Amino acid sequence: MARGSGENLNEMKRYDVVIVGGGVVGSAIARELSRYKLSVGLFEKEVELAFGISKSNSGIIHPGTQNPPGLLKSKLCVQGNALTRILAKELFIDFKEVGELVVAFDKEEAARLVQIKKDGQALKVPGLRIVDKKWLRKNEPNLSDKAIAALYAPTAGIISPYRWVYDFAENAAQNGVEIHTGVKVDSILPKDEGFEITASGETFTARYLVNAAGLYADDVSKMAGLDSFKIKPRKGEAFLLDKKNEYMTRHLLFPLPSKISKGILVTRTSDGNPMIGPTAEDVTDKEDLSITAAGLKKVLEGSRKLIPSINENSIIAYFTGLRPVAGEDFIIRHENSVPGLVNVAGIQSPGLTAAPAIALMVAGILKDNGLEMKKKAYFHKYRQKEAHLFSIPLGQTKKLIKKDAGYGDIVCRCEMVSAKEVRDAISRGARTMDGIKFRTRAQAGRCHGSFCTTRLMKILAEETGTPLTNITKRGKGSEIVKKDRSSD
């Protein structure tokens, strides 16, 4: 399934399609292409999938409102929302439809809601209606009483963004896609029948190259010979509150959107932590993931407008993400000047929502540009599900423990994660402490790994046969400890 760099990469291996970038877009495309009799390879430069920008996504499946009509991303968002529900059932991921409210605080904003509703209806966003103060008081009791109306979009939902990546990728691998992590593309040479690609010292060919490289999509396109767009990172800082406040809101809460962003939201993650943010700040460094005091201030101010009772002391975690902005819309097209190159770039919000629709569109583009897409006779539609104790009732836990005693061996206290789940995550591709965190939630709870870190390190070292001093947070350079006295 997920392989390390350099292993088993044959010299001059030939792929029909190579996808560069193992985030949500790349893995969704991989899964879609895995329906067909094609040789597909997915290459991700980080040590694990989703370690680029997908892991810092807010996890919102947008209904499709607040996107300018007439743009590609607006159409793909609505399509993606519908597709996500179907795929969530096939890939066994928890998708919660919670609905969203775009909240107006004065008459002018309320008037804008009418236009937003109109635009949404033109895009075929289902179920939109404007609700009044009485409705808000009843259905969103903690919302500021300064709110006078809201646009209710029932089809908004939440999903775990990195688990979405893992689930797409696992199912793609189940269906024959080769997934390579820790492999960075160094050069792309257009050749007669496609491209000669060199990555981490190995060379292979691909008839088609799908560039889904997120923040570095401009670099990859340039490598292939087309320098037609620039990815400008737009930073977003967000903060998670203690799960105790899970029912602070019932719907996802949005203010009216600004020109560049949907604003400071009050939402929650699919694991139950309320989330406030994100900010939207254009930065120059594609690696600037710093949290700022100014960012925290902005988020607290903005979120308190919606929910005045938000308590700074409830913040238990924070993270930053960088949106890969290439203009206002998505760039998804076959590049006629570089035949075989399909750029999938500038996938900022609503990229997560649109991902399944993007995958369909890319499959269509490949077909339209000469790739024979014969459906496989046996396509494993359903992913092999794993268990998570924190999301099942205790009765089911009892059954699981009878099946495998390891489910009763609790490693992470705050999120109730068992040793069996940790081992399972490692077998599915976790190689780092963050990888374990994203797959199992161990270390993501209120104590941030103070209790479970040592045990997790030992299990990871044991399962991967690496010394404890090689265990990293998220890849080389981020080793957890510097020295092991037992191995001196």
Add this chain to the structure above:
Amino acid sequence: MIKKDLVIVGGGPAGMAAAVSAYENGVKNILLIERDQYLGGILNQCVHTGFGLGYFKENLTGPEYADRFTQKIKAIPGIEVSLRSFAVKLAKDKTLTYLRPGSLEVIRPKALIMATGCREKTREVIHIPGTRPAGIFSAGLAQKLINIEGLLPGKEVVIIGSGDIGLIMARRFVLEGAKVKAIIEIEGKSRGLARNMVQCVEDFEIPVYFSHRVLKIHGKDRVEKVSVAKVDGSMNEIAGTEFDISCDTVLVSVGLIPENELIEMAGAAIDKKTNSPVSKEVNKTSIPGVFVCGNSFKVYDLVDSVTADSELAGKQAAIYLRNSR
């Protein structure tokens, strides 16, 4: 369902003292559940001395103090110990569900004593801006890595907070061959015991910056440096006083939070600010028959106080059980 009069959740110093005290006060049917593979709780990683001066009139290390109680418990057949056992759910009617390798157990004792200790405040809780590289540890995790696993977290350390755990760890790092470049404390004086300032900081000439705060942590994959500045009386940075300290490790030692999520789940009243149970009397919670002792009741400086508090809780549980017959 197993039948027990009293279940104690937590086999650290609090739980052990409560168990022994309850037994000595007449409760003969006790279950003590502990999540780790051994009794002793946090004491197992506190290899330093300073324990027991009050209770035993001796200067013991954490493990020695714990051993005194584990020996007592071993000698009492009426106290059943279940290790690697994790309490996951507590209901208002005192039904407790716990997991251990191979089984899920449900028990409904007549009384419960919660001795679940504390967790540490993390960097996120005190909002230190900057990046999130490897190399940032709570002092307790660093202590566990060094003292239980023999793993050295880093070579050049900056410690945030001058509480006892931070000071103890400063010494520990130096003894293990690392360099402690600074202790940064936002208050004007140390939050820990004066003796720890002497034997952990002054003994090793570690620089302490009082009335300073860490403005930012830098580093992409691993900590590279911290930015520090002086603060005024309202804890705001004084312009022009900022400087950087290069380091590869940041230790966060800024306070403890009692762990009371289980009783909160059961509906007991909890003080939102301190996370301690709200109760009319010491050690009691708003649920009759459910008691709390040790650091999960109130954060104590010394384990001797934890023992005294827990013995009281054990006694109260015994009285409750007698009266509810």
Add this chain to the structure above:
Amino acid sequence: MIKNMVCIECPKGCVLAVDIENDKVVKVQGAKCPKGAAYAVMETHDPMRVLTATVVSEGLELRLIPVRTNKPIPKKDILRAMEEIRKIKVNAPVKVGDIIIKDLLGLGVKLVATRSVAL
């Protein structure tokens, strides 16, 4: 000459005012118990500390065994003592109080285990 110091014998941390004349401690004020005076003398002439640490184990249920000196050792010898302790590997079970080093650095001080560790 009066020197201030904090007594470290117990958590109280009494601030002692130590009067030193001709290199000898003549008066100690501020101690709330008799240990204070003794501490002041020791700290002035030859500061001593109890050393606690861990030793690496092999083949036992725990990777480390916590240890302590059974008596204080001179403060100036602490880092040297740590070097000695780092050389040790214990591969037999120990009980609380078992001797790990009979005579640490020839100071007449024992290094003992503070936790029982089985196979």
